[in-house]
Amino acid sequence: MxxxxxxxxxxxxxxxxxxWQMLFPQPAPKSNAPVQEQAVQQAQGEAPAPINPLAGENGEQGTPSPQDFVPTAGKDIHVETPLFRATFNTSGGVLERFVLRNYHEGIEAGSKQVDLIGAKSVSKGPLGVIIRRRGSENHTWLNGKWAYEGAEQISIGEGEKHVLVFKGRAAGFELERRLTIHSDSYLITEALTMVNLEERGTEAGVAFTAAAKSMTAEDNQYNPTRIAWLVNDGRSEEDDRETLQEEGVSAAGGLKWGAIESNYFIMSIVPNNPDASLFASVQNGIFRMAVDQSDTFQPGMSKTLETSYYLGPADRGLLASMPNDLDQAVNFGWFDPLAKPMxxxxxxxxxxxxxxxxxxxxxxxxxxxxxxxxxxxxxxxxxxxxxxxxxxxxxxxxxxxxxxxxxxxxxxxxxxxxxxxxxxxxxxxxxxxxxxxxxxxxxxxxxxxxxxxxxxxxxxxxxxxxxxxxxxxxxxxxxxxxxxxxxxxxxxxxxxxxxxxxxxxxxxxxxxxxxxxxxxxxxxxxxxxxxxxxxxxxxxxxxxxxxxxx
Structure with a gap:
């Protein structure tokens, strides 16, 4: 030679x-499973309409039965821990800000701390809930009525935790969202309890959502903002914005997590349901993601759905302690087995x-x-x-x-x-x-x-x-x-x-x-x-x- x-x-x-990596990033495989499942459901009768974050924010509000529920006007709840400062809105419990206290946008003195949400993302309902039933799609933070009881300024000390409780009515359901926040973790866990207020049982789809501004410049070839997910068949990702804007990506089949991520930060949804599916897209420069699961709700009966959110640095040590193999969110492709030990x-x-x-x-x-x-x-x-x-x-x-x-x-x-x-x-x-x-x-x-x-x-x-x-x-x-x-x-x-x-x-x-x-x-x-x-x-x-x- x-x-x-x-x-x-x-x-x-x-x-x-x-x-090649700069000019032609490898496209991630797209699953058609959610579309196929929806076609079967629609053929059988009552079926949830498919979630599409590219669609409008319109939806029908269910008619709740008269019970003791007093909605309150939306207001901001400020939560502070040693790791982050978060602002939730009582209208649906959506996240308006999530500021990482240990990370700044630049190295200059006085540089702003990193906010994973961004003002333009708030209308897209980060950490919101979407309910689908009988062909309608209800964005509960827009069309529901909500109440909150508790302090508006919450400081969680070292070794402590706090539970935010948001109660609401939307799409014919009584809702209770319990978000548990720990002082020493970027993981937020949710228990969503739903009660069917109607007189007949119904099949409904429930989606937990995420929305975030682009974490990097659009032309950043070395560190693109992307959608990543892990299913039984392995990890996939998509960083081509044109594809995300025009088509979006979907995945099903043992979804373990979905994420909006860059090389350095990640906003992820980790479902506690092996039948959950994912749909994600980019809309007006905002990365959107919905993790959806379907269930049957009998009249007057309550069910609790669980999920988790990780919002923080793409730190391999921290992610290793997260559920559902979230540490695989940090991946170096073919060279991953060599890159991580080094x-x-x-x-x-x-x-x-x-x-x-x-x-x-x-x-x-x-x-x-x-x-x-x-x-x-x-x-x-x-x-x-x-x-x-x-x-x-x-x-x-x-x-x-x-x-x-x-x-x-x-x-x-x-x-x-x-x-x-x-x-x-x-x-x-x-x-x-x-x-x-x-x-x-x-x-x-x-x-x-x-x-x-x-x-x-x-x-x-x-x-x-x-x-x-x-x-x-x-x-x-x-x-x-x-x-x-x-x-x-x-x-x-x-x-x-x-x-x-x-x-x-x-x-x-x-x-x-x-x-x-x-x-x-x-x-x-x-x-x-x-x-x-x-x-x-x-x-x-x-x-x-x-x-x-x-």
């Missing part, structure tokens, strides 16, 4: 890998150096040490190939027009000097999955969000690598990275034809341009890896020169 061609193929593969190592090193930039450098050194013998073998093979270049060039001049004869003579030359051209490539093949795993990990780790490395350019007050999840604002690291890559190319034996050599010398420029927009943490890793590779390559070349001199 021609080493130069392999390196060129590897470089181009990386460029294609990144470019992130664990990164967190471990940071505990001692208290700087994720240094932790990245330490991890890079350790990976380099682990693969040192393989790299050593590869570089030695390249050095042997370099020594044969004059003879290979003569063969090209002699048999340039006869490719078959040229290949035969070249292989005979390798055999005579006991050089295996593939020995320089195979060690590098083993390292490729590790590299891409670390690439995916550094691209999506919440630990690197707003984590500083070198906050100010040395000797100045100019902000530099103050956020490893953002690009280098001065473009210093990607330019140095490109220079080290160019130096590597100069040190690597030139085994290809002149055209290949020109393409290879052009690759550092391509990669520099590509890395200008990469998160600084990833550029630091690649730069450090290049420096170590140059050092290793220099050592081998130096030893080889000494042997020749002797």
């Amino acid at each position: 021609d080493n130069k061609r392999f390196i060129l193929a590897l470089a181009l593969s990386f460029a294609v890998f990144v470019g 992130l664990m190592a990164l967190v471990f090193f940071n505990q001692y150096v208290n700087n994720y930039g240094m932790a990245i450098i330490i991890l890079t050194i350790i990976i380099k040490v682990i693969f040192w013998p393989l790299s050593q073998k590869s570089y030695k093979s390249m050095d042997k190939m370099k020594q044969l270049q004059p003879m290979i060039q003569k063969l090209r001049e002699k048999y340039g027009d006869d490719k078959q004869r040229l290949n035969q003579e070249t292989m005979a030359l390798y055999k005579t000097y006991k050089v295996n051209p593939a020995s320089g490539c195979l060690p590098m093949l083993v390292q490729i999955p590790v590299f891409f795993g670390l690439y995916k990990a550094l691209l999506g780790a919440i630990e690197l969000r707003h984590a500083p490395f070198i906050e100010y350019l040395p000797g100045t007050d100019i902000v530099w690598l103050a956020d490893l999840s953002a690009k280098d604002p001065l473009y210093i690291t990607p330019i140095i990275m490109g220079a080290t890559m160019f130096l590597q190319q100069k040190m690597t034996p030139s085994t290809g034809d002149p055209t290949q050599q020109k393409i290879m010398m052009f690759m550092p420029l391509v990669f520099t341009f590509l890395f200008l927009q990469f998160p600084a943490g990833l550029v630091v890793y690649w730069l450090m890896n290049n420096v170590l590779s140059i050092g290793q390559q220099w050592l081998i070349t130096s030893k080889s020169s000494k042997k020749k001199a002797a």
Whole structure:
């Protein structure tokens, strides 16, 4: 195998890998199961109308029987815990704000804390309830009557919990929503008790909803806001906004959770019903999601439906303690089995150096040490190939027009000097999955969000690598990275034809341009890896020169 061609193929593969992800994100499979189920239900008679968050907010209000129920005007209930500040509206118990106290939008002093909801999302009913029966769809926060008794300012101290109780009437049901909030968790659990106030039994669909503003810029290729879900067949996601706006996504078949998420934050619904289904879409820039389940309600009988909501950081440690395998919301694709252990190592090193930039450098050194013998073998093979270049060039001049004869003579030359051209490539093949795993990990780790490395350019007050999840604002690291890559190319034996050599010398420029927009943490890793590779390559070349001199 021609080493130069392999390196060129590897470089181009990386460029294609990144470019393809940016331009053509893999579409998630869409389930038609909910539509099929609804068709069967409608054929049988009374059936809930399908939930479609793209539809209007209209719905029929059921006629409640006269009982002791006094609705109150909607007002805000403010809840504060050590982790977040939340504002609920008593009209349906919808969530108007959910502010994460430990996370800010930017690194600037006075930057706002992250609000997962956003003002424009409130009308879409985040944490609302939709009831479907006999072809009508009732958005209870709009068409129901609600009452609330309790304090309007609630502070939950460490180790405590509080239960918000919202009582209402909608779609012929008496409703009681009990939302339990814990001081030390981002998980909110709900018990919804429903009583059928009509004189006959009925089948009804009940959907718990979520709505959130886009968590990232629409053109953010490395960190898109997306819809993700987990069913019995596995995890899926969709981040193409055009698809979400025009078609939406649906899923059924053992739905464990659905989520609106970015690399760093997540708003999820975790049903306590294996028959629940999901529908999600984007409407006017707002991400919407409904997790629906159907049940039969006899007259005067009450039933309690349970679900949970997680609103908070995409922290793997926190998600691991959540129900229904919610930790799978953080997923690095094919390289997930490699990415997560390396992130664990990164967190471990940071505990001692208290700087994720240094932790990245330490991890890079350790990976380099682990693969040192393989790299050593590869570089030695390249050095042997370099020594044969004059003879290979003569063969090209002699048999340039006869490719078959040229290949035969070249292989005979390798055999005579006991050089295996593939020995320089195979060690590098083993390292490729590790590299891409670390690439995916550094691209999506919440630990690197707003984590500083070198906050100010040395000797100045100019902000530099103050956020490893953002690009280098001065473009210093990607330019140095490109220079080290160019130096590597100069040190690597030139085994290809002149055209290949020109393409290879052009690759550092391509990669520099590509890395200008990469998160600084990833550029630091690649730069450090290049420096170590140059050092290793220099050592081998130096030893080889000494042997020749002797």
